Amino acid sequence: MIKTITTRLLASLIPLFAVVCLSGYWFVNELIVFQKQALQLDQVEPLNVEPGTSIIKLAQHLEQQALITDSWKVKYLVKLEPKLAQIKTGYYQLIPGDTLESVFKRVRLGQEAVFSVTLIEGKSIKEWQQALAKSERLIVGHDDFNQVLLANGDTSGLPEGKFYPETFHYHADDNVQTVLQRSFDMMQMSLKQAWAGRDKDLALNSPYELLIIASIIEKETGKPEERDWVSAVFNNRLKKGMRLQTDPTVIYGMGERYKGNITRKDLREATAFNTYKIDGLPPTPIAAPSRASLFAAANPAKVNYLYFVSRNDGSHVFSATLKAHNKAVNEFQRKRK
Structure with missing residues (x-):
């Protein structure tokens, strides 16, 4: 009797168990x-x-x-x-x-959102500050570049050219100084490498002078194949005691007054950056040079060029004599042949 009841109970529980399993x-x-x-x-x-x-x-x-x-x-x-x-x-x-x-x-x-900011070569610290201020979720102060310099023992207060142009990634609410420290370190490393591998005939006395020339090269040409030729012109001029006479330095010295054109008056104005008026190099870089410009500055092409003029298409005509240069100026700037 008990056995029969147990059997019947088990038989009734099996469907219920099946339902529970299926439901689970x-x-x-x-x-x-x-x-x-x-x-x-x-x-x-x-x-x-x-x-x-x-x-x-x-x-x-x-x-x-x-x-x-x-x-x-x-x-x-x-x-x-x-x-x-x-x-x-x-x-x-x-x-x-x-x-x-x-x-x-x-x-x-913990795979947090990653943001990026690009510090473009050929731009000034002022232009970079404007770009950084627009960066998403990045904490930016008013004197971040100099704060990084001070943290690295540089008390000059002259940040121009000392930071490497690159795309940097960061997390939300990072301090911009963490980004700039990476940029500073990269520039110091690249500058050290370029200076160590410099041409023995280079007319420069320090890595900082190399940085200045590299910044001018960066502003003078966007053509990779021209960088070492532009470098050669500047190096040859320095060796001969000639003034650099390069427009980008004049523009930098004009600051906010520059509206897109340089006048004869601007070329005659005595500023620390007007290389038509001063001998040698301007006191600081005028922009952030790329790695390519750094190495071009350290290793000028083996050519005797002393002049170059724009073709107005991004490229330049290089000349070894003033006569040839004036002919190129007439052809490409004054439109006379």
């Missing part, structure tokens, strides 16, 4: 589908995970933003995968195509 399987499958569904967004959105935020609160926030539904399911997801609860604070980005799974993985691994 269905729910687990629902959770998997839930976390693999794409978030409802069509543009990059910020996600700031503040201290004390739990994975459940994070899911609720996403639901409040109408990016997901059924945030309550996250409670059960965590039971299945306890590691999901190990999230890191920080500033993240939600990207179109993201799933809840990819977002949770990102905040668990």
Whole structure:
């Protein structure tokens, strides 16, 4: 009798057990589908995970933003995968195509949003400051370049040319000085390498003078193949005691007064940067030189050119004599042959 009752009880429990198992399987499958569904967004959105935020609160926030539904399911997801609860604070980005799974993985691994800023070669510190001020989520002060110089023992107060042009990556709310320190280090390394490999016939006395010439080369030509020729013109002039007579230095010395043209009056004006009036080099670089310009400055081409004039297409005509130079000026600047 007892055996019969037990048999009947087991027989009745088996279907119930099967239903429970099937229900559990269905729910687990629902959770998997839930976390693999794409978030409802069509543009990059910020996600700031503040201290004390739990994975459940994070899911609720996403639901409040109408990016997901059924945030309550996250409670059960965590039971299945306890590691999901190990999230890191920080500033993240939600990207179109993201799933809840990819977002949770990102905040668990601390893969914060990465931003970038490009410091362009041939630009001045003032121009870089304007670009940095517009950078997203970057803390910028009023004297960051000089602060980096001071931190590296440079008390000159002359940052021009001492920072390397490059694209730098950073995280949200980084201080710009961390970016500039990398830029400064890269320039010091490149300058050291260029100076160490300089031509023995170079008419320069220090790495800083090399930096000055490199900055002028950077402003004079955008043609890679011309850099060492421009360098040769300047080196040859310095060896002969001739003035550099280069327009970019005049423009730099004019500052805000420069409106796109240089007049005869500007060329006659005595400023520290007017190389039509001063002997030798200007007192500082006039822009940020590229690595290519640094090495061109250190290794001028073996040519006897003393002059060059623009063809008005980005390239130049180089001449060894004043007669040939004047002919080129007439042809390309005065439009006379």
